Amino acid sequence: MQDAVYHMSIYLPVCLAVPQNTHNAEQSWEALLSCVIGELSKDRSVYEAETDNMTALNSTVCTPQSMEVSLQQFCLPFLRLSSLLQHHLYGDDLPGCSREEEFCVLAQGLGLLPPPAPATPPATPSQWSSARCLEWVVCPYTLTSQWCAEVTGLTEIQTDQTLVTQLHNTAMTVLLSVPPQTLLVQDPQWAAPHLLQLPENYNTIFQYYHRKSCSACNKVPKDPALCLVCGTFVCLKGLCCKQHSYCECVLHSQHCGAATGIFLLINASVIIIIRGHRFCLWGSVYLDAHGEEDRDLRRGKPLFLCEERYRVLEQQWVSHTFDHINKRWGPHYNGL
Ligand SMILES: [Zn+2]
Ligand SMILES: [Zn+2]
Ligand SMILES: [Zn+2]
Structure with a gap:
């Protein structure tokens, strides 16, 4: 979810800001995004990137409906994995559904959304609010601020090359070798694991x-x-x-x-x-x-x-x- 929220923040105008103390703000992606944008704006370099990917995404028009659909697309791989795990561990049925209903059906199956009322027609993706699945155990604004600080902090670490050379943790070194902006655009499609590619001869x-x-x-x-x-x-x-x-x-x-x-x-x-x-x-x-x-x-x-x-x-x-x-x-x- 944070990846999704994070990704979206780059393309939303700041005018979306919704006061954090309004009713249900913790379950509104507008309020949460506004927080993310505020936090990321503290580090200008995060917004300076101009990769091909970003140019393509910048040219798309964001509407509340398209944002909702994108959020759901970003969350789907996680919901699918969780549903499989739930099925494997507890033997719960894996629900069948159409592509349009997938987010909603999986979220209901996982108990993130209340079960559907009997005889209600299935909702289309844009009619659902994915933020309704959010149930924060800590203050969401503190947590998102912390996530953002980790990314903006990465830019500072990168400038300190001595620290990079001192790092022995491979994963961290790999992370530091890419500009923080590349973390912003992530492909939500997960490829299946594969073995090494071998040469023909x-x-x-x-x-x-x-x-x-x-x-x-x-x-x-x-x-x-x-x-x-x-x-x-x-x-x-x-x-x-x-x-x-x-x-x-x-x-x-x-x-x-x-x-x-x-x-x-x-x-x-x-x-x-x-x-x-x-x-x-x-x-x-x-x-x-x-x-x-x-x-x-x-x-x-x-x-x-x-x-x-x-x-x-x-x-x-x-x-x-x-x-x-x-x-x-x-x-x-x-x-x-
Ligand atoms: Zn050896
Ligand atoms: Zn040896
Ligand atoms: Zn190995």
Whole structure:
């Protein structure tokens, strides 16, 4: 919700201001936006950006109805996820509905809006007020001011380069490497998780990785492996990177995927899956011209990415079905 409110603030004229002490102001997006605009205006640089995105958005006309529809669009991904979670945890039915009714039906299903009165026709998006879903446990103006201060504070931090170099937290460093304005325009559409994009020709991977050194031990691993989720390069089975009897692949699978890891073994062209204490050989997504794998690269034939196999692997990962689909699991004794 704050993303939505935040995003909208840039395009609304300040004249929308609604006194904060009017009745129901806490549930009025006009009042809340007015607060956001006031807070963000304290830092001029937030409004100075002129990205392509912003130019396009600036040219759209904002009406209360279009604002309401946009707010709902921004909130929908969160409502969908919450509904799925509720369905998964409590077994509540997932309501079916038309696209127009989705916001309202999901919000009702989640208990954010009262259930519909019997025999009332479904409301169109612009007839609903998404702000009615808001139920503040603290003063909304204090909270939104705090959110805004975090973003405007980012501009100040950015100017202090020494601080940036001192930061070890990767996420924070990434955040600081983008101008704060880019935080204002966010795509509310969430892409599904996906594995690394692989090159067409296996030789590209092999040439790049087989002499590459591990960033943890600075040595060229005897059995190099690549995490297909995040791209981390690790020493499979290497004593060099072993920590408390855990080899690097197993350690990485714990940090990267809560004990699920997908690794491409560079010198073998095959993929292994780690699931907790077990592992299995998944096979290869690179095939030769006859559609055959070349495990351990024994034949040395050129290998090409089989998109279909890679999609299957990705699908098994996304749907958490590795356990059911692969039968040949064995213990790895933390030695991978
Ligand atoms: Zn990873
Ligand atoms: Zn290593
Ligand atoms: Zn190592």
